[in-house]
Amino acid sequence: MDGVIAGRPLVAGNADAIALVTREPLSFWGGYDQATGEIIDRRHPLSGQNAAGRILVLPLSRGSSTTAAVLLEAVRQGTAPAAIVTDGLDPFLLLGAIVAEKMYAHTVPVVAVSHKDFERLSDGMRLTIREDGRITIAPANESGDNH
Amino acid sequence: MQLSSDDRAMLGGGHGPAARFAMSILVRMGEIQDAERMIDITQAHIDSTIYQGEATLEFAERLAEMGARVVVPSSANVIGLDEEGWREWQVPEQYAQKAYRQMQAYRQMGCIPTWTCTPYQTALRPRFGQQIAWGESNAIAFANSVIGARTERYPDLMDICAAICGRVPALGLHLTENRAGEVLLTLSEVPEQLQEQESFCTILGYLTGKIAQERVVVIEGLTVRPGEDELKAFGAAAASSGAVALFHLVGITPEAPTLEAAFHGRSPAERHTITLEDLRTARSELTTGDGDQLDMVVLGSPHFSLLEFRRLAPLVAGRRCHSGIRFLITTSRMMRALAEQAGVLEPIRQFGAKITVDTCILATPMLPSDTTTIMTNSAKYAYYSPGLLGANVAFGSLHDCVRSAVAGRIERDETAWTA
Numbered sequence: 001m002d003g004v005i006a007g008r009p010l011v012a013g014n015a016d017a018i019a020l021v022t023r024e025p026l027s028f029w030g031g032y033d034q035a036t037g038e039i040i041d042r043r044h045p046l047s048g049q050n051a052a053g054r055i056l057v058l059p060l061s062r063g064s065s066t067t068a069a070v071l072l073e074a075v076r077q078g079t080a081p082a083a084i085v086t087d088g089l090d091p092f093l094l095l096g097a098i099v100a101e102k103m104y105a106h107t108v109p110v111v112a113v114s115h116k117d118f119e120r121l122s123d124g125m126r127l128t129i130r131e132d133g134r135i136t137i138a139p140a141n142e143s144g145d146n147h
Numbered sequence: 148m149q150l151s152s153d154d155r156a157m158l159g160g161g162h163g164p165a166a167r168f169a170m171s172i173l174v175r176m177g178e179i180q181d182a183e184r185m186i187d188i189t190q191a192h193i194d195s196t197i198y199q200g201e202a203t204l205e206f207a208e209r210l211a212e213m214g215a216r217v218v219v220p221s222s223a224n225v226i227g228l229d230e231e232g233w234r235e236w237q238v239p240e241q242y243a244q245k246a247y248r249q250m251q252a253y254r255q256m257g258c259i260p261t262w263t264c265t266p267y268q269t270a271l272r273p274r275f276g277q278q279i280a281w282g283e284s285n286a287i288a289f290a291n292s293v294i295g296a297r298t299e300r301y302p303d304l305m306d307i308c309a310a311i312c313g314r315v316p317a318l319g320l321h322l323t324e325n326r327a328g329e330v331l332l333t334l335s336e337v338p339e340q341l342q343e344q345e346s347f348c349t350i351l352g353y354l355t356g357k358i359a360q361e362r363v364v365v366i367e368g369l370t371v372r373p374g375e376d377e378l379k380a381f382g383a384a385a386a387s388s389g390a391v392a393l394f395h396l397v398g399i400t401p402e403a404p405t406l407e408a409a410f411h412g413r414s415p416a417e418r419h420t421i422t423l424e425d426l427r428t429a430r431s432e433l434t435t436g437d438g439d440q441l442d443m444v445v446l447g448s449p450h451f452s453l454l455e456f457r458r459l460a461p462l463v464a465g466r467r468c469h470s471g472i473r474f475l476i477t478t479s480r481m482m483r484a485l486a487e488q489a490g491v492l493e494p495i496r497q498f499g500a501k502i503t504v505d506t507c508i509l510a511t512p513m514l515p516s517d518t519t520t521i522m523t524n525s526a527k528y529a530y531y532s533p534g535l536l537g538a539n540v541a542f543g544s545l546h547d548c549v550r551s552a553v554a555g556r557i558e559r560d561e562t563a564w565t566a
Contacts, residue, residue, distance in 0.1 A: 010179055025360060025390065030509070030531035034200060040534040042435065060361060062390040063530075065194040065282040068302035073200040089180060095302040098175055102168070103206065 005117045007085065009133035011097040013109030015083035020054040021123040022046050027063030028070035028093075037079040055129065056081035057121045060090040071096030075108055083109040083129045087118035111135065148177050148316070149184040157312055165215030169308035176305065177316025186317045190273055191221040191310035192266045192290075194282025195303045196253050197510050198227030198246035206304060207252035210311070215256045217310040222266040223258040224283050225450075226250045229505045229513075230262075236503070236513035246511065256307070262505040263479035265379065265450045267294065275401055278321055280309035284390075285449045285527065288382030291393040293375070295401040297321050300361075300392045320393055326402060327411035328395055330359050334368030335420045342371040344563050345544040346430070346524060351421070352381035353526045354429040356389025358419055365409040367397040368421075376452055383449050384526030427564060433529040436539030439556040442518045444468075444548045447477035448507055448525040455545075456486040460494045462549045468499035469555030473515075476500055477507040509535050522551055 024045055026032070031041035037052025052074075061067045071093060074080040080100075084093050089112045101107035111133050113121075121127070126138035156162060157170040177185065198204065227246025228238060254260060261269055266281075267289045273279050273296035281287050281298040282305075290296040299319040301309065309315045319325050332355060341347060355364055364385070373381065373396075385391035395403035403409035446459070459476075468474045476495070478486075483504055486492045492502070508514055508521075509531050522541040523529055529542045543551065547559045 027387075029199075030534045042533040043432070043530075060390070062356075062360065063387050064284050065287070065301060065306070066197055066199060066303050068304050069195070069197065069199040069203050072206070072304065073202040076200070076202040091176065091180065091300070091305075092302040094179065095172075095176060095305050098172060099206065099304050100202075102172070103202070103209075 003137040005113055005120065005135040007111035007113045007117070007133040007135050009109070009111055009131060010089065010094050011101060011107055011110040012131040013083065013107065014131060015055055015109055015129040017053060017055045017082040017127065019057050019121055019123060019125045019127050020046065020049060020051050021057040021121055023059060025060050025062035026058055027061055027067055029064035029066035032070055032074065034070050034073040034077060034079060037074065051081045052079045053082050055083045055085060055127045057085045057118070059087040059118070061092045067092040068096035068099070071108065072100050075100040076104060080108045083111065085111050085113055085121065085135065087115055088112055148174065148182050150174070151185065154185050154314060163214055165210050165213035166311055168210070168213065169215070169311040172305065172308045173312060173314060173316060177318065180316065180318050182316035182318045184317050185314045186278060186321060187313060188219055188278050188280045188309060188315055190219055190271065190277065190279040191217065191306055192224060192281040192283060192286055193221050193253060193258050193306050193310060194224040195307045196224045196226045196250065197303065198249045204245050204249045207249050210307065211252040211255045215311050217257045218313040219310055220271060221258045221310040222261040222269065222271045223253055225264050225506045225510050226262055227506060227511050229503045229511070232503060233511070233513070237515055238511055238513050242512060261479060261481070263450050264507070265452065265479065268452050269481060280306055280315050282306035284386035285379070285383035287392050288386045288394065289379055291320055292382060292395065292400050293378045300390065326393060327363065327413060328365035328409045328415060329362040330364045330417045330419070331415035332358065332364060332366045332419050332421050334366070335422050337368070337421065337423055337426065339370050341423065341563055342369065345546065348373045348377035348381040349384050349524065349526045350426055350430045350433070352384030353388045353433060354421065354425060355394065356385035356387060356391050359385065359389050359391050361390035363393045363395070364391060365395045365397060365403065365406070365415070367406055369396060369399065372399060376454055379449055380526065387527045387530040430542070430564060433526060433542035434540060435533050436520060439558070441472060441520050441522055441541065441551055441555065441557050443473040443475065443514070443521045444552045445475045445477070445508055445521050445523050445528055446525065446545070446548065448509070448527040451476050451478040451482060453482055453485045453489060456491045456495065457489065458545065460491040462546065463498035463500070464494040466498055466553055468552045471555050472552050474498070474500040474552050475508070476502050478502060478504055480504045522548055522557060524548055
């Protein structure tokens with residue numbers, strides 16, 4: 001299988017980390033602990049996992065408008081994901097990342113992928129993201145538990 | 148994206164540094180989302196007021212220092228403290244000071260100090276068809292769906308940019324073609340007697356959000372017409388469990404006189420049937436944990452309205468909240484003043500209830516740390532409390548909440564749901 005996905009770099013940047021993948025939308029407000037990076041939505045499948053420094057792969061955000069502010073604060077505190085990959089475009093995560101870049105001159109890269117490519121990404125994969133939006137999936141020897 | 152001469156002037160700094168900063172964010176968001184142009188808005192609701200830490204404070208103070216001023220009437224959402232009452236609760240002094248500074252920054256920018264998540268229940272209620280830029284998920288759902296005003300789902304930090312420029316990218320729900328229904332939910336043999344239950348719309352909203360996610364959803368088969376506060380509860384629930392920004396209730400909401408009108412003459416992309424069993428499951432999902440232990444009852448997310456105060460007053464008149472239970476209602480200063488004028492606050496206070504304004508339990512660290520279980524009739528409180536407060540939640544009707552507060556333990560009337 002071809003291990004490269006051509007994503008759309010909404011907020012460009014580089015990342016190299018293990019993927020944390022969910023098929024369920026997540027509100028960062030009430031769902032992402034900005035002090036630690038823990039997923040705290042107790043009804044969400046990722047509840048209890050830590051997304052800081054991981055490449056968070058999710059369909060989109062949901063719920064609160066404050067998701068953007070939580071992502072901004074997480075960037076400031078260094079608890080944001082290494083990158084965010086969404087199934088299509090999510091304005092809330094995008095806006096948080098854009099404001100972070102303007103305020104702190106560093107941010108979390110945000111890449112949109114097609115639904116077909118989104119389905120190829122699974123938990124525990126090691127992913128490399130480049131500024132042009134290219135996502136490379138490392139060979140399977142490092143893959144963790146899929147769900 | 149096509150920009151007007153004013154847009155270009157703002158982008159070039161001709162209207163000052165704040166407008167340049169704000170316009171650069173609006174243009175970038177518009178370009179990424181392939182907007183063709185910008186449009187005027189005539190009102191905003193600013194959710195960026197919520198204190199979320201140093202970053203949101205810095206953002207607000209930087210804008211204020213740059214001389215930012217809103218150019219359209221801009222109501223302010225809840226903030227991180229009850230300005231006058233926070234000392235009665237366990238809000239740390241340092242937190243309160245920062246939340247207060249953030250509040251002051253938005254005051255300085257000219258926001259109208261409503262400090263409420265229900266701007267649609269104030270004099271600033273928009274009109275049908277009005278182009279507005281609103282933050283706050285429940286308010287967005289209400290404005291689009293119940294009033295027929297037009298707003299995208301605006302993230303915090305973008306709403307204030309729109310208010311400073313009076314402009315937004317022409318996208319999403321601002322445009323007629325994107326307001327057509329996508330998903331159809333049909334109620335099937337849901338008894339009218341159940342539809343008349345207080346919490347019915349709240350539970351249906353929670354279920355709707357889970358199914359619809361971010362899509363425009365249409366519901367048919369309601370035989371009982373919901374009131375304004377039921378529609379408010381429906382939208383808040385659907386915007387918590389999902390990302391619903393526009394719902395059409397056939398024969399009830401203004402853009403859905405008929406099923407055909409709700410779908411703009413097209414066919415639904417997806418259809419679901421809602422049964423009694425689906426509603427029972429949704430209702431039980433709103434409760435976490437088990438047992439009947441209770442510490443606190445919290446009402447008012449979205450903020451309690453005058454009508455809700457009027458409903459509560461006779462339920463508590465002449466009764467006393469159990470000594471081991473705290474009873475809290477969150478609302479706005481205006482609504483508290485109206486309830487006072489209406490003469491309905493006295494029995495509520497005598498019952499032992501406290502009233503907090505300007506904020507809510509999710510936006511300020513006010514709750515005592517020994518609070519392990521709260522009870523509420525709000526799906527929004529029920530949805531977010533386990534994650535944000537680390538508390539268990541029991542969901543119940545307004546009657547259940549009062550009954551439990553008196554008994555000192557969770558008690559619910561299950562007859563309508565088990566019959």
